Amino acid sequence: xxxxQACAPFLRQKYILISPRTQSxxxxxxxxxxxxxxxxDDVVQEALRAVVSRVLGDVAAGGLPGDHHFYITFKTxxxxxxIPVHLMERFPDEMTxxxxxxxxDLKVGPExxxxxxxxxxxxxxxxxxxxxxxxxxxxxxxxxxxxxVEAESGPEHHEHAENDGPTIEANEGxxxxxxxxxxxx
Amino acid sequence: xxxxQACAPFLRQKYILISPRTQSxxxxxxxxxxxxxxxxDDVVQEALRAVVSRVLGDVAAGGLPGDHHFYITFKTxxxxxxIPVHLMERFPDEMTxxxxxxxxDLKVGPExxxxxxxxxxxxxxxxxxxxxxxxxxxxxxxxxxxxxVEAESGPEHHEHAENDGPTIEANEGxxxxxxxxxxxx
Numbered sequence: 001x002x003x004x005q006a007c008a009p010f011l012r013q014k015y016i017l018i019s020p021r022t023q024s025x026x027x028x029x030x031x032x033x034x035x036x037x038x039x040x041d042d043v044v045q046e047a048l049r050a051v052v053s054r055v056l057g058d059v060a061a062g063g064l065p066g067d068h069h070f071y072i073t074f075k076t077x078x079x080x081x082x083i084p085v086h087l088m089e090r091f092p093d094e095m096t097x098x099x100x101x102x103x104x105d106l107k108v109g110p111e112x113x114x115x116x117x118x119x120x121x122x123x124x125x126x127x128x129x130x131x132x133x134x135x136x137x138x139x140x141x142x143x144x145x146x147x148x149v150e151a152e153s154g155p156e157h158h159e160h161a162e163n164d165g166p167t168i169e170a171n172e173g174x175x176x177x178x179x180x181x182x183x184x185x
Numbered sequence: 186x187x188x189x190q191a192c193a194p195f196l197r198q199k200y201i202l203i204s205p206r207t208q209s210x211x212x213x214x215x216x217x218x219x220x221x222x223x224x225x226d227d228v229v230q231e232a233l234r235a236v237v238s239r240v241l242g243d244v245a246a247g248g249l250p251g252d253h254h255f256y257i258t259f260k261t262x263x264x265x266x267x268i269p270v271h272l273m274e275r276f277p278d279e280m281t282x283x284x285x286x287x288x289x290d291l292k293v294g295p296e297x298x299x300x301x302x303x304x305x306x307x308x309x310x311x312x313x314x315x316x317x318x319x320x321x322x323x324x325x326x327x328x329x330x331x332x333x334v335e336a337e338s339g340p341e342h343h344e345h346a347e348n349d350g351p352t353i354e355a356n357e358g359x360x361x362x363x364x365x366x367x368x369x370x
Contacts, residue, residue, distance in 0.1 A: 036326040037250035043239050047232040054228050065222035141221040 048145055049130045057108040059099070069100035071137040075149050078132030080112060084124045094134065097126065097163050117163040124163075233330055234315045240323075242293040244284070254285035256322040260334050263317030265297060269309045279319065282311065282348050302348040309348075 056070075073096040074081065076088055087095065097117055099106070104116040105125075112129040137144040241255075258281040259266065261273055272280065282302055284291070289301040290310075297314040322329040 036253075036323075036328070038240055038243070038253055038323065038326070038328075040236070040240075040323075040326070040328045043236050044233070047235045047239070048229070050232045050235065051225070051228050054232075055223060055225075058223070068221075068223055138221075138223065138225075141223070141225070143221070143223075143225045 045147060049133070049147065051145060052133060052136045053108060053110075053113075053130055055136075056106070056113050060106045060108045060113075064100070067140040068138055069098065069140060071135070071139065072097050072099065072128075072133060073135035074128050074132040075134060076132075078129065078149060080127070080129035081132050082127035086122075087119065087124060087126075096135075102164055119163050121164065230332060234318070234332065236330060237318060237321045238293060238295075238298075238315055240321075241291070241298050245291045245293045245298075249285070252325040253323055254283065254325060256320070256324065257282050257284065257313075257318060258320035259313050259317040260319060263314065263334060265312070265314035266317050267312035271307075272304065272309060272311075281320075287349055304348050306349065 052072075059068075059070075073094060075094055076083060076091050077093070083095075097115075099115065102118050106115045107113065111131070112127060114125065114127045116123060116125050118124070132149060133147055134149050135144065135146050237257075244253075244255075258279060260279055261268060261276050262278070268280075282300075284300065287303050291300045292298065296316070297312060299310065299312045301308060301310050303309070317334060318332055319334050320329065320331050
């Protein structure tokens with residue numbers, strides 16, 4: 001799907017969108033410019049992953065302020081992900097966790113975060129590199145970052161917000177950063 | 186001007202836009218959400234300034250690849266800016282430089298870059314903190330970042346692309362990152 005098709009639902013809202021020209025040829029709209037020799041898409045994506053790192057680091061140090069809470073979606077088979085086998089079996093492609101009431105031991109490193117969460121009353125320790133994250137959402141203020149993560153297979157539908165905790169309706173993202181360049185590698 | 190008004194011209198193009206909810210109240214469109222206790226706008230802006238740092242650092246080390254070149258606009262009176270007096274007098278608010286053919290001694294530090302440029306055949310040394318930059322454009326691939334910099338006075342029109350060099354028509358930004366939150370501080 002072309003990036004502009006993916007973005008269309010957001011056009012009626014406040015939003016954050018990113019669609020550099022260095023996307024794949026079939027995603028271009030009107031131009032015939034050469035591919036960029038400067039990897040702007042990678043650089044921007046890397047820069048915005050630092051937002052997740054910074055925000056989680058602040059929360060690890062000071063807790064969640066106010067009503068802020070996070071939905072974090074990541075590729076379970078991305079390099080460096082370490083989660084219990086029963087979770088890997090249940091979520092063979094992607095899973096979403098909620099950092100709100102029930103989490104513990106949140107630690108943030110330069111390249112990853114780790115956290116304790118409860119799934120069906122069973123505690124689990126998750127180790128997730130930032131590079132595995134496909135989505136970071138704070139429903140309290142409709143802030144969202146979306147990333148493109150190369151996967152061996154196509155995206156699959158997965159169950160949502162799986163760890164224990166109150167069900168919160170995430171608002172439709174009004175403020176979405178999309179960094180999905182649809183690149184062929 | 187509300188952010189969505191500022192953004193309207195880009196809606197017909199491929200683009201990059203950022204408009205978190207943490208903008209000023211009168212820039213909100215439809216919601217009545219509380220202000221964010223997490224400074225997403227600052228964090229995103231800071232993260233995207235790292236893109237400029239990273240790209241300039243690569244160019245300082247390896248030169249400009251292909252047809253890439255940069256239009257960099259900055260507030261001449263922002264903290265840390267050091268430019269010759271005659272340039273300050275000519276551009277009391279904002280100036281745009283071009284890094285393309287005629288530049289030398291480009292150096293990139295953690296918080297600033299410095300470069301030699303010629304203005305009307307007079308060489309000048311410029312020291313510019315990344316925090317002073319309001320716009321970074323690479324016309325070769327229509328990549329652009331736009332930042333909001335707090336200024337003591339309102340924005341003024343300024344002459345464009347002032348240092349010596351061939352005149353290059355910048356395309357209307359097809360891929361624009363706008364980080365202008367219109368915040369009241």
